Amino acid sequence: MSIEWLNFSESPALACSAFTEQDLEYCQALSRALLTQNNIKQFPDLVALGYWLRRSNLTHLLAAYRHRDVIYRPLGMVYHSTPSNVDSLFAYSGILSLLCGNANIIRLSNRSGGSTEVLIKAISVLAKEFPQQNARLQLIRCAREDHELSLLISQVDARVLWGSDSAIQAQRIHTIPAHARELAFGHKYSLCLLDATVILDASEQEVIQLAQDFLKDQLTFSQQGCSSAKTLVWLGDSSSIADAKQRFWSQLDITVNDKQWLEERNFYDAFANAQQLILLDNSIQGFQQHSWCCRLSASHLTDIQAQEHSGNGLFVEVELTELNQLTPMLKHYHQTLSYWGIESVKLQDWFAEQVVGIDRVVPVGQALNFDLVWDGMELVSMFSRQSRMLV
Amino acid sequence: MSLLEQSPYELTATQKTPALINELKQLSQHHIKACPAYARLVSVQWPRFTADDSALELKDIPWLSVRLFKQFSLQSVSEQQVFKTLYSSGTTGTPSRIVLDADTAAVQSRILVKIMQQWLGKQRLPMLIIDCPSVIKDRANFSARGAGIQGLSFMGRNHCFALNDDMSPNWPAVTEFCERFADGPVLIFGFTFMVWQHWLEQLVDQNIQLHLPQGILIHSGGWKKLEQIAVSNSVFKQQVKRLTGVERVHNFYGMVEQVGAIFVECEHGYLHCPSYADVLVRVPGSWQLANNEQQGVLQLLSTLPHSYPGHSLLTEDRGVIHGEDNCKCGRKGKYFSVLGRLPKSEARGCSDTYQAAGAL
Numbered sequence: 216m217s218i219e220w221l222n223f224s225e226s227p228a229l230a231c232s233a234f235t236e237q238d239l240e241y242c243q244a245l246s247r248a249l250l251t252q253n254n255i256k257q258f259p260d261l262v263a264l265g266y267w268l269r270r271s272n273l274t275h276l277l278a279a280y281r282h283r284d285v286i287y288r289p290l291g292m293v294y295h296s297t298p299s300n301v302d303s304l305f306a307y308s309g310i311l312s313l314l315c316g317n318a319n320i321i322r323l324s325n326r327s328g329g330s331t332e333v334l335i336k337a338i339s340v341l342a343k344e345f346p347q348q349n350a351r352l353q354l355i356r357c358a359r360e361d362h363e364l365s366l367l368i369s370q371v372d373a374r375v376l377w378g379s380d381s382a383i384q385a386q387r388i389h390t391i392p393a394h395a396r397e398l399a400f401g402h403k404y405s406l407c408l409l410d411a412t413v414i415l416d417a418s419e420q421e422v423i424q425l426a427q428d429f430l431k432d433q434l435t436f437s438q439q440g441c442s443s444a445k446t447l448v449w450l451g452d453s454s455s456i457a458d459a460k461q462r463f464w465s466q467l468d469i470t471v472n473d474k475q476w477l478e479e480r481n482f483y484d485a486f487a488n489a490q491q492l493i494l495l496d497n498s499i500q501g502f503q504q505h506s507w508c509c510r511l512s513a514s515h516l517t518d519i520q521a522q523e524h525s526g527n528g529l530f531v532e533v534e535l536t537e538l539n540q541l542t543p544m545l546k547h548y549h550q551t552l553s554y555w556g557i558e559s560v561k562l563q564d565w566f567a568e569q570v571v572g573i574d575r576v577v578p579v580g581q582a583l584n585f586d587l588v589w590d591g592m593e594l595v596s597m598f599s600r601q602s603r604m605l606v
Numbered sequence: 607m608s609l610l611e612q613s614p615y616e617l618t619a620t621q622k623t624p625a626l627i628n629e630l631k632q633l634s635q636h637h638i639k640a641c642p643a644y645a646r647l648v649s650v651q652w653p654r655f656t657a658d659d660s661a662l663e664l665k666d667i668p669w670l671s672v673r674l675f676k677q678f679s680l681q682s683v684s685e686q687q688v689f690k691t692l693y694s695s696g697t698t699g700t701p702s703r704i705v706l707d708a709d710t711a712a713v714q715s716r717i718l719v720k721i722m723q724q725w726l727g728k729q730r731l732p733m734l735i736i737d738c739p740s741v742i743k744d745r746a747n748f749s750a751r752g753a754g755i756q757g758l759s760f761m762g763r764n765h766c767f768a769l770n771d772d773m774s775p776n777w778p779a780v781t782e783f784c785e786r787f788a789d790g791p792v793l794i795f796g797f798t799f800m801v802w803q804h805w806l807e808q809l810v811d812q813n814i815q816l817h818l819p820q821g822i823l824i825h826s827g828g829w830k831k832l833e834q835i836a837v838s839n840s841v842f843k844q845q846v847k848r849l850t851g852v853e854r855v856h857n858f859y860g861m862v863e864q865v866g867a868i869f870v871e872c873e874h875g876y877l878h879c880p881s882y883a884d885v886l887v888r889v890p891g892s893w894q895l896a897n898n899e900q901q902g903v904l905q906l907l908s909t910l911p912h913s914y915p916g917h918s919l920l921t922e923d924r925g926v927i928h929g930e931d932n933c934k935c936g937r938k939g940k941y942f943s944v945l946g947r948l949p950k951s952e953a954r955g956c957s958d959t960y961q962a963a964g965a966l
Binding site: 477478479480482483486487489490491493494499500501502504505506507 | 643646647650651653670671673674677678890891892893903920922924948949950
């Protein structure tokens with residue numbers, strides 16, 4: 216057992232100033248490398264990453280941090296351990312940390328899929344042109360228990376853990392220095408809030424767009440991204456909800472055929488998972504089979520749903536007459552609430568009062584968009600030391 | 607008409623189907639009464655299911671993902687009635703747990719014998735088991751391999767284990783067996799991969815040629831490992847014939863969740879449903895029934911499981927039905943092929959289970 220360095224660098228990995236021109240140039244080059252790949256259309260996550268990496272976008276995102284009364288300095292060496300569910304997620308936290316001036320070591324999952332390979336290749340190709348940046352964005356693969364990894368982690372200034380709760384806990388056997396900080400992005404569960412009456416009143420074009428956005432959010436990573444909704448929360452009286460469901464699901468049944476989202480195995484897993492949940496969770500009251508997904512109706516949100524739901528095209532649906540009924544059901548693990556048809560003032564008022572759970576509220580279609588504020592953490596600040604000089 | 611009293615391969619669809627629907631309806635009703643988890647699943651997923659429904663078809667019998675037997679203890683008998691517990695032989699993950707009472711265990715054995723007699727004749731044959739003796743040591747807790755060997759051993763006499771407990775060939779025992787019995791019919795049984803790796807390959811390595819011209823090889827356990835090393839059914843048969851002289855080779859398909867009513871491969875290479883069992887093929891996703899010759903996922907129906915609700919199971923195997931009552935071999939009933947496991951989905955997800963190393 217040892218560490219495999221995927222884009223090995225001869226240059227030393229030294230932290231440098233935050234938000235430098237050279238780092239932005241590197242991102243721009245990586246963006247170009249990704250977006251000009253022939254087969255990039257197969258990897259919608261990389262297309263999104265490619266656009267996010269453009270200099271104009273990053274400059275815009277970072278502008279807010281340049282003119283504050285604090286100065287952002289790097290932490291030093293940051294270790295990232297990435298999840299296997301969203302292949303390209305590591306790039307966002309890694310690149311942000313790079314832009315903050317840090318040197319980064321990113322441990323990739325052994326199970327990561329096709330888009331990771333494309334990304335590794337793009338990063339490797341840029342190594343020659345950008346030796347400093349490449350040295351500060353080192354990709355590795357090794358067992359979680361690796362001894363060399365343990366030594367490495369014992370010298371970092373920060374550790375970023377993505378993954379299941381058990382994976383995160385398991386990785387904490389490696390100790391980090393006393394001064395080091397840790398960012399843990401553990402298991403999360405996301406919801407989609409839909410207003411029945413508004414769906415019933417919507418134009419056909421609006422419902423088609425809703426279906427496209429919904430499928431993109433939920434199925435891009437086979438419903439396994441933590442911000443993809445696994446439970447739909449319907450708002451309305453029961454008869455409008457029944458009619459709205461009819462309209463919504465009929466449209467999904469048509470729109471889903473635009474693309475091959477799921478494979479045979481996903482279908483089986485969704486079905487088996489549905490039966491498992493029926494047996495585990497008494498809140499589940501009904502089952503419906505569509506040609507591409509399973510639906511379960513539930514009286515309320517439960518911990519069991521959050522723990523045992525494994526995506527693949529399985530949707531739990533709960534019905535509420537008032538948004539306030541959602542509040543007591545929310546837990547720390549509820550992350551993204553994507554919404555459609557809810558009046559924004561109503562939503563803002565509710566969100567202002569709501570205390571437990573829900574890290575982000577976004578319109579349907581934006582659930583997978585990466586945000587500098589993630590799981591309740593402002594990432595640029597988390598990847599930096601903020602310092603102030605009084606004169 | 608009780609299907610259990612029928613001969614395995616003589617009923618046509620018009621005779622079999624109504625009887626099968628009826629027995630499976632009654633079994634479903636029995637498990638609804640005896641197994642609360644099963645009752646809950648049916649009430650949520652098939653709320654309109656009732657055993658009194660005369661329009662009910664085979665496809666309407668509630669069906670369980672076979673995976674549930676790994677996740678839950680599903681039984682329709684009290685703990686006191688448990689006679690034997692079977693575990694699947696899966697090398698990874700949690701094994702399936704199948705609870706048998708004395709009656710179900712007895713019916714399984716009886717039906718297995720009844721089916722095998724069709725292929726082996728009524729006489730018990732000298733039996734060479736391509737496995738090691740330790741596989742059947744713990745009689746109360748059988749692995750699938752142990753259960754298979756135990757079940758089939760009823761068909762034989764003068765049992766000889768061909769392997770030592772370290773899986774090396776027991777050449778003295780094999781030689782003695784061949785010297786005594788090679789002149790007459792003998793039964794050879796083993797799991798497909800064991801037969802290949804620990805038997806045929808050893809014969810090649812040791813440059814040993816056996817001569818069992820009247821031998822019948824019965825083997826089971828899936829082709830996955832052999833497909834990985836590009837060994838097809840026909841290559842397998844050729845090697846068996848070349849190295850042992852055995853010309854009659856029958857694969858059978860079955861699973862620990864439905865021991866007894868197995869599906870045996872005929873001379874034309876098709877698996878056959880006996881009177882007590884049936885297969886359906888469903889299209890993944892909609893789970894509607896596939897047409898004949900259309901590939902899908904196999905659902906297995908068996909009239910045997912009484913002590914656990916395993917009479918209608920959605921397997922994780924892909925398969926295809928070729929026809930019913932018209933196989934060239936002359937046997938009645940559906941005949942089909944198994945096309946291997948569904949590919950494993952990429953283990954992805956924030957909730958992925960981390961297989962902890964060692965004591966973690």
